[in-house]
Amino acid sequence: MMPYLLFLALGLASLLQIALFPALRIGGVYPNLVLVMVVAWALLRGVRSALIWAVIAGAWLDLLSGGWFGVYTLGLMAVAALAGLGRRTVYRPTLLLAWAMLAIATTLQNGIQVALLWLNGASPLLNQAFLRLTPREILYNGLVMLLAYPVLTWIERKTGHERLPLE
C-alpha cells in the first residue's frame, strides 16, 4: 500500500470517527472506528504493521481533538502491541478472536486515556465514566468490527505481499 494512501485512508477514518460516528450514538456512546481498525489489522498483519497504523491514526486523532497531544497515539500503540501479541497465540485469526481482542483493547485504551487525563488533572469523576461507558463501547465496537473485519481481510489479501516503507 502506498504510504500517502495509507496516510489519507487513516485520516479519513479519523474524520469519520469524530464527525460522522458521534451523530450515530446509541445510549450516549458511539463506536471507535480507528481502534477497531488497528485491532483488526494487528490480528491480520502483525504488530509491526499495526504499530505504523497506530502512530499515523493516533497522530490524526491527536491533531483533530482538543486534549493533550499524544494521548490517542499512546493508547493506540499499546492496543496494537497487545493485539499483535494475541495474533501470535493462534494459527489463524478469526472474527471471534478479533472480538475478544477488541474487548480487551477497548478497556485498555480507555484505561490509558483515563490514566493520562487523570495525571493531567482531570476530574476523578472520569473513573466512573470509564466504568459505565466501556461495556457499552465494547458492544458497539463489536458491531463495527462485524463490518470492518471482512473489509480489512480483503485489503490484507490484496496487499498481502506489499510492505510499508517502515515495515
Next chain:
Amino acid sequence: MLQRPRNRRRIRWWPVIIAALIVAVVLLNLQPIDAPRDLTARLTVPVQRLLRQLGNQVRGATDVVGDATSLVERNAELEKQLAQLTVENLRLKETEAENVRLRNLLQFRDTNPNFTYKGGQIVGRVVASEPTNLVQSILIDIGAKNGIEPGMPVVTELGLVGRVTAVYSNAARVLLITDSASSVNTMLQNSRLRGMVRGRTGQRPIMDYLPQDQPILVGDIVLTSGEGGNFPVGIPVGQIIEVEQNDVEMFQRAVVRTTVNFDTLETVLVVTNFVAPAETLDVPTPLPTPAP
C-alpha cells in the same frame, strides 16, 4: 541463517516505537500545539461539516425507518409509500428541521436582548466531537475570524451548552456541561438555593453543595447563578429529577436532567459580549421543556 533477518527486523521497528513513545511523552508535557491543530482544522472542517450532515441525515432516516416499521404492522402498503416518500423528501425534511431550529434560536435571541450572538454568521454548527466517549466536547464551525474567544458561553434556545475552550481560525472547541471536567455555578429557580452543577460523563450531571437543611424538590428548575463570572445569570440548565440526601454528608446533591439534548445537538449560539457582572441579579427567564 534464520536469526539474521529476525534481528534486523527488531532493530528496524523497536527504535520507531521507542522514538514515538519519547516524542509522545515529551509532547504530553507541552501545552496544546495550537498551530498544527489550527492548520488541521482549517483543512478539515469543511469535510467534517459534510460528514456530520451525513451522519445527521442517517440518524434522521433511521428514526423515520423506525416509525415506518410500526406502521407496517398496521398497513403494509402505507409503509411502502412512507419509505418512498421518506427517501424523496429526506433533503427537504432536513432543511425544514434546520429552519425550525434557526427560528427557535432567533426567538431565544429576541427574548434575551441583553446578549449578542455570533455564528453562521450568527449560528455555529456542530461539526465534530472528541474521538473518545470519555471526553464531552464538540467542535463548531465558527472561530477567531467570527470573533469567538476562549471562555465565551455557548447556549441553544433550550439552555446552556458549555463554554469555548479553544479557538482556531475557522473553528472553536466547546466543553459541554456534561463533561466530568465541567462545573457551573447554579441556583434553583424557586428557592434561589445556590449549588454547583458538575458534569458526569455517561451519567446525568449532578447539582452539588446544596445545604442539608433546605428542602429540594423534584421538578425544580436549575438556572445559572452568574457567580464566578463564567456564565450569564438566568440561563436554564435543567430540572431536578432525583435528590440524593445522606445525613452523614455535609451537603445534599441532586441529579439534573439537562434542558439541552446533547445527543442530537446540531446548532448553537455563542454569547460574544458577555462580561461578568459586578453583582449577581435574578432575571426571570422563559423556561423551556427539558429534554426527554
